[in-house]
Amino acid sequence: MKRFVDWYVSDRLVMAVIVLNATALVLHEMAARGTPLRTLWYWIDYACVVYFLVEAVLKIRRDGWSDYWSSSWNKFDFLVVIISLPALLGPFFHVEQFAFVLILRLGRLFRLFRLLRFIPNLDHLVLGVRRALRASIGVFLALFLINLILAVMATLLFRDLDPEHFGNPVVSGYSIFQVFTVEGWNEIAEGLEERAVEENPAGAKLLVSGTRVFFVVAVLIGGILGLSLANAVFVDEMMMDNTETLERKIDAMTEELRRLRSDLGS
Amino acid sequence: MKRFVDWYVSDRLVMAVIVLNATALVLHEMAARGTPLRTLWYWIDYACVVYFLVEAVLKIRRDGWSDYWSSSWNKFDFLVVIISLPALLGPFFHVEQFAFVLILRLGRLFRLFRLLRFIPNLDHLVLGVRRALRASIGVFLALFLINLILAVMATLLFRDLDPEHFGNPVVSGYSIFQVFTVEGWNEIAEGLEERAVEENPAGAKLLVSGTRVFFVVAVLIGGILGLSLANAVFVDEMMMDNTETLERKIDAMTEELRRLRSDLGS
Amino acid sequence: MKRFVDWYVSDRLVMAVIVLNATALVLHEMAARGTPLRTLWYWIDYACVVYFLVEAVLKIRRDGWSDYWSSSWNKFDFLVVIISLPALLGPFFHVEQFAFVLILRLGRLFRLFRLLRFIPNLDHLVLGVRRALRASIGVFLALFLINLILAVMATLLFRDLDPEHFGNPVVSGYSIFQVFTVEGWNEIAEGLEERAVEENPAGAKLLVSGTRVFFVVAVLIGGILGLSLANAVFVDEMMMDNTETLERKIDAMTEELRRLRSDLGS
Amino acid sequence: MKRFVDWYVSDRLVMAVIVLNATALVLHEMAARGTPLRTLWYWIDYACVVYFLVEAVLKIRRDGWSDYWSSSWNKFDFLVVIISLPALLGPFFHVEQFAFVLILRLGRLFRLFRLLRFIPNLDHLVLGVRRALRASIGVFLALFLINLILAVMATLLFRDLDPEHFGNPVVSGYSIFQVFTVEGWNEIAEGLEERAVEENPAGAKLLVSGTRVFFVVAVLIGGILGLSLANAVFVDEMMMDNTETLERKIDAMTEELRRLRSDLGS
16 A cells, blocks of 8 residues: 555656646647537546545555645645636536636646656756845835836826826836836837827927937936846856855865964964 | 934935925925915925035034035035026016026026936946936947938938928938837828829839838847847946856856865865 | 877868868859869868778777867867768768758758867856856746737737738737847837738727837847846856856865964964 | 157147037038038148158157057057048049949048047956957857858748748848847848748748747847857956956965965974
8 A cells, every 4th residue: 555655646657647637738728618528638637636636645645744835836735726626526527617717727737737747956046046136126126116116207208198008107117117127119219209290290399309319318227237247146046056166165264264374383 | 412413414304304395395386376286385495405405514513514515415515506597586586588488497406306316226227327328328329320311311302302301411410319219100100101192193102112112121230239239239238247256256156166176286 | 190180180180171171161152053163172072081981990909999089179179070070971872862962961051060079168158158058057947938928918919910920829929029139129029010900990099008018028038138137147147157266265265264363372 | 850750749729629620520411501601610630630640740750650540549640641642632533433422421530530539448348348249259140040040040931921031032131130139120020920921821820820939939049149249258258357457466365374384384
């Protein structure tokens, strides 16, 4: 019995079922509605959910609850099982309630997230991303606030000309974000310019120039400067490791030297 | 009394009012004109302005003018209060003069800028940006001059074909800037090519080829080379810190070693 | 005879024929069908194939098979010759079979690949790319999985609104990849928003907001964070060399110092 | 007299005239044809050309030809003067010959290039760019060759579907370059897909999938991998300086240590 349990919850089998489940989830969406293939993939997904449920139960029984719960991977797996439970009722009730459907879909997505386990050195990567994000939090916060300020400015300036892009601060914030990604910034500017010329052909020249200055500044701050800075902070943080190794080595050597000197002095 | 002043000008309360004010400013713009909600947010903003005015007065009285003025944050806050003063007159006069409205709006934007205080280690970030900008000033100046030269070149070449994009050097400069951001560079080139074919179907082939070479070179110089260089200079400047730490440590060790040698020699 | 063979398989002549062959292949495609120029370039390509065949035979006879096969460049050249052999039959049979034409074209492309030999320090570059790719495999795998998860999510959310972009997980994956390259992400979002408004003008507001949040998150994760991370890992890996040199030097010095200390102690 | 010459060829005055000349050249193009303003700027440009001519003559007389010619800045200035000479004849002949007009325009552009002198530490920047380019020549050559290979491949695959973008290898090369800049890559792919569906609705599915794979690979190689690699090489080259300083310091210290050891040994 114990051997069966060990085999059942072995990493290898779990990994295989995760891949099978992901395949089933994707191919289930690929198949046209009402085809037998779709039904097949549905039942394979169903079997995987049952497998995951049994896996969690067996693991908890084997390791005890506190041991099981100490691993953050297990916590995540348990959450996936809980969210997937309603899916087990799927075949028996034909409810088409929105909330129920939503939960089913959420469960499917969470089961896909288990694929993240395949990333080698995920902990290392997550640590790196977290450290880089913490180091660049200032840059991102600054960009967010500058986005907010530019959005309010754009709302005050362009609200009447182009309500679709700058009708209120939230909509403006989305448009400014788009400008920050450098994608289609010129089209927004062109749209504004055209409407400015339409509305007031005489006084449009100043408005067009002002608009262009506004957008050039926004692109330079958000798209060029902001991105470069965030990038530089990332690289800086990644390289910190190497330099720290060097520093430690040099410190060790200085210590050695000092000891040598005190040896000689005595 | 002193306790009340300290509480009133405490960082915590000031921060809270800054957030409240920013929220009021954004939601004021979100609300439709003439709704009571808009009026509510208007008066909350008004109260914040009064709060900031009293805060500045209390701080100046407590610390004395020269102490107050020595902090650049205080200077900025004082400027915001001065610019916001006309807003206090808002409810009593219903002036719709352009200049007055402009000042009111400027005041609102400046009050938003106070949010920048929330960026952790802002001084550090500003210092980093300033250093990076100073290091890359050559790159940016070079890009600006190359933009200017390409703009005059494009004006001479394409003015008659596409006056909208290349009618005069300033308009061309804007178009070349767009090419430097790599956004929509191909659309500008395509527009030129189409008109070249329209105007002179026989001789268009050479012109189309020349146009393409011009744009490929502009994209390579501005979008690829320029950006990469600026990026590299940024990273270089950010990392300088680490290397300088290393250099200082190594220098210290070399000094130690030299002293050891002279100790032994004597 | 030996001198002739050495001249025939000398790097210089081989390089010249590679360039001639690439030129012939490109200009053959440039020339209009049925012109004598096209025929000329065809026969020059033909002559190059014959040259490459003879080169391989001579080299194998000179060096012996095992020596010849030990170089990976030779392996590649041999493969090119094998794939090019059917081209020698071209003038005698006028087969228009799809499979045969495909093989001929494949041969032409592979002959172009021989140009890669001109890259100075190709081994070094390939090594660098391979090391950088190995270091960033985690980032890319994570991006691939996040792409997959976002694609399934988008399929569940937007399938009915925009089947062209989100009809099934594979199509969605392509659209999400496009969003990750930041190219045209806003147009996909706009298309979704327009259809949402068309279908259900009353409830569209929430859907539009949700869509925007989805796309902003996708752009931030894939286009900004993912690219920056991959970039940082690349730079980190490239710089490893330098730091490793430093580390080795410092290690050597520490060793020296330790030896000095033991010398003095004894 | 000597004092006048020194004043005339002083850096300050030369700089001022360069700026004046650039301003004149830009504003001359800004002014509408036939206006007196345009004439004014024309004559100011004319005066600047005269000034540059006299400057070159005076400098050569003062320093002697070999001294003058030893500075590369002087060489460039001399070239500008030579190219600008025809402009001095402008007012006397009203030739509208194409070749003459071209030379006049070239002269104007070259006079603008003198602005590059204003970049602080230009030599340093040029050196950095040259070193970075030399280091990344392999990456760029590889990208160029991959572009060529993909272009020939695209010509063979898509020539009949979309002759405008892939009609011959040169046109394809331009389209692939566009894909490498990530700008509008999806639009080219979409165009191909639409035509594939139009021409052969039954068999289009495979072609559409193949097209998408082709473009995704091209974007990944050129836009993501290529750019990141070039970027990493740039940063690497910029940082080399710092590491070299460190290496030199460590080498010096090791030398010191070795000397100390030999002192003690003797």
